[in-house]
Amino acid sequence: MQYQGVLKKMKTENLDEIQYYLDMKTDFLNMNQLLNKEISISFIKYECLNCHLEKTVYRQGFCKSCFFDIPQAADWIMKPELSKAHLDIEERDLAYEKSVQLRPHIVYLANSSNVKVGVTRKGQVPTRWIDQGAHEAIEIVETPNRYLAGITEVALKEFVADKTNWRKMLKNDIEEVSLIEWREKLKEFIPEEAKAYFIENNSETHLNFPVKKYPKKPKSLNLIKTPKYTGKLVGIKGQYLIFDDETVFNVRSNEGLVVSIEV
Template sequence: MQYTGVLKKMDTEITEKVQYYLDMKSDFINVNQLLNKQLTLDFVTYECLNCHLEKEIYRQGFCKSCFFEIPTAGDWIMKPELSKAHLDIEDRDLTYEKKVQLQPHIVYLANSSDVKVGVTRKTQVPTRWIDQGAHEAIEIVEVPNRYLAGITEVALKEHVADKTNWRTMLKNDIKDENLVEWRERLQAFIPEEAKEYYIANNSETNINFPVEKYPAKPKSLNIVKEQTYTGKLVGIKGQYLIFEDERVFNVRSNEGIVINLTIN
């Protein structure tokens, strides 16, 4: 059976084990059902997620011209502290920026390779944690806009990591942490503007991923360079497909790439 489509990050659903779904244009695949099956991935071409033209992908699934023009790729996406919609200041499209920035945001702690701090819209909890491969996470503050979340993250990352080590995450070489204690320790470093939004009474969320075998030495699969790859799927974690030969494929970092997916 073969499917063709442009890659976008997998949709997820938190259940006893996370359910993953891959949108392949005319087909919607439950990726969990592909576990222990032999899969072949073939690179076909590129398709920008914005203009849908056959142009080489630059970043985040967009061609170079779209990446530097569209509001969904503004600097404030990766650096929330640069958000200015609350000041009525436009970056690329004020209407869009108000829609996204002026809504409740969460600053959280997630444990994927180690404890890290991050920011997401409230509507993206727990999706954001799943995408990062976190096996446990907890909210620290809930603020009314992205700017306040951004400056809180900047302040807290002086005292806790803000990056995930993808190899450690995929090897599952991690330990459980008491995130309630972490949250309480970090409370003192929350900026004055955000202190009133501190969440004092909550518990951590635990996440289980559908992985049957973790790789000891994960090696990233570059499907554009290799053009084709065949392997047995043994796990899914974060946005990674994990294969039996310890190759791993990051679906999200390959957004905008058109592939043929064959289930052998």
């Protein structure tokens, strides 16, 4: 069977074992069903996720002109502390910015390779944790807007990481820690403006990824340099496909590539 479409991050469903789905325009692939099967991935062309033109992807699945123009790629996406919609200040499109920034946001701790702090919209829990390959996570602050979550993250990353070590995450090399203990330890460092939004007495969420075999030395597949790759799929974690020969492919970082997948 052959499928073709533009890559977008895999959709997920948090069941006993996380289910992964790849939307290939005309087909919706349950990637879990491809585990232990040989698949081929071939690069065909680029397609910007915004303008849908065949233009080289610059970042986040967008061509360069879209990346510097659309609100979905503005600086506050990656740096929530730069949000200004709560002040009625526009960066690129105030209506869009209000629709995203003025919603409840969660500051969380996650353990995917080590303890890290992060921010996500409340509606993105637990999707955000799954995308990061976190085995466990806990919500620590729920704010009414993105800005307050952002300044809380900035304050807390003085004491914990704010990035995932993707190699450790894929090797399943995880530090055993208590996120509840970390939550209590970090409580005093929450900014005054956000202290009232601290969440007490909640428990950790545990996540189970469909991985048959973890790589010891993961090597990343670059589809532009290697336009066709064939391998046996042995796991899915975060947004990575893991193959038997220790090749790993990050679907999310390849958004905007039109590919064919042959099973």
